[in-house]
Amino acid sequence: MNDLARVRYAPSPTGYPHVGNIRTALFNWLFARHNAGSFIVRIEDTDQARYVPGAVEAILDGLRWLGMDWDEGPEKNGAYGPYFQSQRLDRYKAAAEKLIASGHAYRCYCSSERLEQMRAAQEAAKVPTGYDRHCRDRCELGPEGVTPVVRFRMPLEGRTFFHDIIRGEVAFENALLDDFVLLKSDGFPTYHLANIVDDHDMAITHVMRAEEWLSSTPKHIQLYKAMGYEPPLYAHLPMILGSDRSKLSKRHGAVSIIDYKNQGYLPETMVNFLALLGWSLDATTEIMDVKKIIENFSLERISKTAAIFNIEKLDWMNGSYIRSLSLDEFTDRARPFLEAGVPEAAAYDRDYVKNALALIQERVKKLGELRDQPELTRFFFYQHLEYHAVDLVGKGMTTATTRQALQSSQDRLEKLDEFDIENMENEMRPLAAELGLKPGQLFGCLRVAVTGQSVSPPLFQTMAVLGRERTLSRIHEAVQKTHELAE
Structure with a gap:
């Protein structure tokens, strides 16, 4: 192929761009970039009766989000706009x-x-x-x-x-x-x-x-x-089918590409995933950055048979890409979602937020989870935790043993010179044995005390992020809560 290759993406603004439509755009863009050719965007807006307000903006936003730049068009404010058929x-x-x-x-x-x-x-x-x-x-x-x-x-x-x-x-x-x-x-x-x-x-x-x-x-x-x-x-x-091999629909994930952005999928994930809907490098390679895809893209590698849209694979791939981000990159991308779910996070400085997010980066599959599941992070940012005193009492424990465990933990932690993960663990594990408890029992009531919930990132890492003052204050409040419980 030579540098005269010219392709176009010509969507109709009769709805928001779904994955099949954007897959077509991507294949054209990849072909143009592989062949040092031109990629043109042309809005086919001649069906005025079916025109959907906002659709053009959604189409262009989707392309920009995925990094699919176009090469020519009417200039406006120093940038290329798309061609519009209604102007011709x-x-x-x-x-x-x-x-x-x-x-x-x-x-x-x-x-x-x-x-x-x-x-x-x-x-x-x-x-x-x-x-x-x-x-x-x-x-x-x-x-x-x-x-x-x-x-x-x-x-x-x-x-x-x-x-x-x-x-x-x-x-x-x-x-x-x-x-x-x-x-x-x-x-x-x-x-x-x-x-x-x-x-x-x-x-x-x-x-x-x-x-x-x-x-x-x-x-x-x-x-x-x-x-x-x-x-x-x-x-x-080739067509794109759902996992049950029926026509792709919303129940399979055939929603607007902007919906994927709002759910917290990364653009590099979507490019990688969409490229594999009908094209492949070989029989095994799944994770590829856009540079590698461009280098290897050809029409000869496109399959005749229908591609299968597998949302579980998309989630797995997005989780892989999230884990590959540096902590700074993850923080920058995650913070808008975090603050949408936990507005209190906006009051904290970047270093604190970054340290908190470091504990959940391995667990997140979509950035939208930070917005939709505030329990993942809210305990880092709330001034006061809301939970029931009975939640402090773990399996095989009583109110008295729980109160003693919390008070003893507070006493030991207050004496630490360095409030770090290693020192906390070196104090708390022997304490469990001294109290006649299993480590899981002691750590369980401590987890509720410092996070207000029974599930959280690793306990000592969480306490290190919260810091000495906040951790000890929460344990003290938990001790007081045990007095609310009748023996």
């Missing part, structure tokens, strides 16, 4: 008129009522639905006041052949393809016309798109031929 309507109208003039298209005046009746009759007769070419050879003049659509005049005989880089030679019977609409009555083009004109004008060399567009390709090949354009090379990407 005159170009599409001119193309439609050219096709009419050459006999490759015609105006159709059929009303929506007639088309509905036609489809109903076809369905009743159990024959394939499609336009019946009522206006194909009729007079150009239609009913007064009716704005026609423009339809393409498909050949009625023969077959349309094309080569798909992933699937090989493909052929369709022309007789099975109807005279599809090129230009709607509102003056906006359909996808079929607009993408052909744009791909030609933008010198696109390769069209990589979802498998669902395979059946539209013969229409596009015929359009290229009628316009006198050289078609690009095609590569139709």
Whole structure:
């Protein structure tokens, strides 16, 4: 491949970009970067009836989050914006008129009522639905006041052949393809016309798109031929299925790419994971940074068979990436999620927050857990803990033995010269034996005393982060709480 390779990502703003849509963008971007080519973003906003406010912003935010930069477009404030088809309507109208003039298209005046009746009759007769070419050879003049659509005049005989880089030679019977609409009555083009004109004008060399567009390709090949354009090379990407091999849906994880960002998946995880939905380096390699993926990406490595979206694998991969972050990187990325779940954390300095987060980095699979599961960290930041006194009394212990264990622990810890993990452990383990307790019993009541809960990061590491003053204050409060319990 040479440096003239040009590809495009052309989403419709009819909804927020889901994983299948973004996978298509990623494969195009990887191909462009591997071949030192150009990656173009083109917003196909000609379906005004289905336009979703905010969708364009979500699409662009998703690309930026994943690091998929694009190479050209209208400049605004020193940066490239995407192309918008709605700003190129005159170009599409001119193309439609050219096709009419050459006999490759015609105006159709059929009303929506007639088309509905036609489809109903076809369905009743159990024959394939499609336009019946009522206006194909009729007079150009239609009913007064009716704005026609423009339809393409498909050949009625023969077959349309094309080569798909992933699937090989493909052929369709022309007789099975109807005279599809090129230009709607509102003056906006359909996808079929607009993408052909744009791909030609933008010198696109390769069209990589979802498998669902395979059946539209013969229409596009015929359009290229009628316009006198050289078609690009095609590569139709495999479908993405859920873990049960059914069509991917929200229950499998087919949500907006921005939802993954909000859940706390890392962008490098998503790039790695999405790249493996239909492409692979080899039979075993799973974790790859984007540089390695770009270096090895090729269309020949893309599978014909459907890819499986496995949310458990995504979670595992994200956990691996989180564990590979330096503590400083983890702190920077985690802190917004932490403060969303535990607002009190915003009052603490970076070093304290970093020390607290260090204890849970190994356990976190998604940064969103810090927001959605505040119990992971709240005891580091709350001034006062809320728990029931009875929670201090562990299995096989009484109120009296619990009070004695806590008081003795407080006495020993107060005498430590250095309040560090090693010194605390060297004092507390022998103390358990002296009190006739198992280490787990002593440590259990201490854990509740200093965190307010029975599950936390390792006890002595937690106490070291909390520091001498706060740890001893909490143990003292726990001793007082035991007096609330009747023997």
